[in-house]
Amino acid sequence: MPDRDDESVEQEAVTRSFWSGTITFGLVSIPVALYAAHRSQGVSMRMVSAEGTPLARRYFTTKDDRELDADEIVRGYEVEKDRFVIADDDELERLAPERTRDIDLRQFVDASQIDPMYFERAYYLTPNGQSTKAYRLLARVMEETGRAGIATFVMRTKEYLVAILAENGILRAETLRFADELRSPEDVGLPEPAEPSAAAVKRMDREIGKRLETRLDTKELEDHSADRLMKVVRQKVRAGEDVVHLEESEHERSSDVIDLMEILKRRLQGQTED
C-alpha cells in the first residue's frame, strides 16, 4: 500500500485542490482531497493605467525608494515597536507536528448543536485513495445519525478547526472560528437582557406569522449590484468604448475558466472500483 506521502499540496491548476491528506476516524484512514465549496461571483476589477495597461504591484524600500526583487523581501514579526524577527517559512511549517496535518476526528457532535456564527468556509472532500469504501461508510453513518466530526489540523501555516459533515453521500469540511475569534454580547457591551412584556412579544409574533415561508428562495440571494455593473460593461463592449484588447499573457481569468462543479463531479465519480 502506498505510504502517506500524498500529503503535499496539489499545485495543479486543473484540479485546484489545495490540500490532500487523510481523515482518520478511530484507526480508519480515509485519503481525501479538499476543494472549495464556494466560488467568487463578485465583479472583480483590475487596476490599469489611463491607457488601459494592466498595472503590476511592485515593492520599494521605504528610505530610498529602490525597487525590490521578490528574493529581497522577507516576512517579519514585530516583537516590539520597529523591532522585527524574521519568520522563516520552513521553520513555520516545521512547527506543526506531523499528526496535526491529518484531520483526526476525535469527537462527534450533534450537527445541529454547532452555532452558525462559527462557520467560516466550506470545502468538499473527495475520495483520494484506491477505495471509496471507508469514505462512503463514514458519510453514510454521519448522515444517518445527524452527527458531525470535529477536528483541528494544520494546513500550510495555519491551524483550522473543522466540522466534517455529510450531505447527499458527500463529506464536507466546514472551517469553524475558534471561540476566541468571536466576541460575546458582554465583549461587545450589549445591555443586560430585559424581560419583554407578553403583549410586545405577541405583536412581534403576529408580524412574523404573516411573513412565514417554508423555504429560502435562492432568487433572494442574487447580487443586483453586480448585475447593474455588468449592464454598463455590456453596453460599453457593444459600443466598443474604452475597450482594450489584452495580450494572451496578460489574461488573468484564463486559468479560471474550468468550472468548479465539473471538477467536483469528476473527482467524486472518479473512483468506482472496490
Add this chain to the structure above:
Amino acid sequence: MSARAIWKASLRFGAAEVPVKLYSAVQDRAVHFRLLDSKRHEPIKQHMVDPDTGTVVDSAGIRRAYETDEGDLVILDEEELAKAIPPESREIEIRRFVPHEKITHAWYDRPYWLGPDGEDERYFALAAALRKREVEGVAHWVMRGKDYVGALRAEGDYLMLITLRRAGEVVPASALPAPTGRALDERERALAKQLVAAMENPFDIAAYHDEYRERVVELMQAKAAGKVVKFPRAQIRKTEVDLAQVLEASLAAAGGKERKRA
C-alpha cells in the same frame, strides 16, 4: 471594554420597527507578519507600476477595468462604477421568515451582533418571538455602499445578523454525485455507527484552541531572545487494511477510554 457600533439602522417588517446598532462579532486573532526588506529588516512599501515603462502610477492615475471572458478590458470611470453602488439607507428590511434548518451552513458568511438603540423592549420582544417560533428572518440592507442579504437570528436573548453568500457562490451538495461503489457491508456499518456513538460528546467549542498560532508567537519571541528552538518530531503511522478489523480495534480503544473516564 465595549466595542464601537459600526452602523445604526432599523429592522423593519410590516408594522414592526426595531432600531438597532450593529457590531462585528468576529475579532481578528491571526498572527500578522509585515513584509520587510531582507537587508535592513525595515518595512517596505508598494506601488502600482506600469510594467511597460517602469513608472509608478499614483492613485489619481489608476483606472479600474473589468476583464471579460474574451480577454478584453473595459475601462470604467467613476460615474459608471457608481452605478453599481446602491442608494444608502438606514433600513434593514426583513422580507420573510423561514425555519432554522432551511438556511444551510454553507450560506452563512459573517456574523454581527445587533444591540438595541433606544427601544429595548421591542428589541428583546423580537428576539423572544424568533426564539419561540424557531425561525430566522431573511434581511436585506445596504451598508457602506454595498448590498447585503443576511439571516436575522436569536442568539440567546440577543439578536444576531449573519450575512449570507450570494446565489451562485455556493456549490450545493444536492447538485453533486455521491461517490459510488459496491454496497456497504452491514456489519461494518453497524460497527462504524457504534464507533461514532462511542466518540460522541456535547459540543464545547471553547475546548479547542489554536495551538499552532500560540506556537508561532512563542517561536517569534524565542528567536527575538536569541534562543535555540526545538521542533516537534514527526510520527509515523501504519496504514490498516481490513476495514471491519480496524473498526473493531477502534471501538475497543474508544470503549476502553470511556470506561477509564467513568
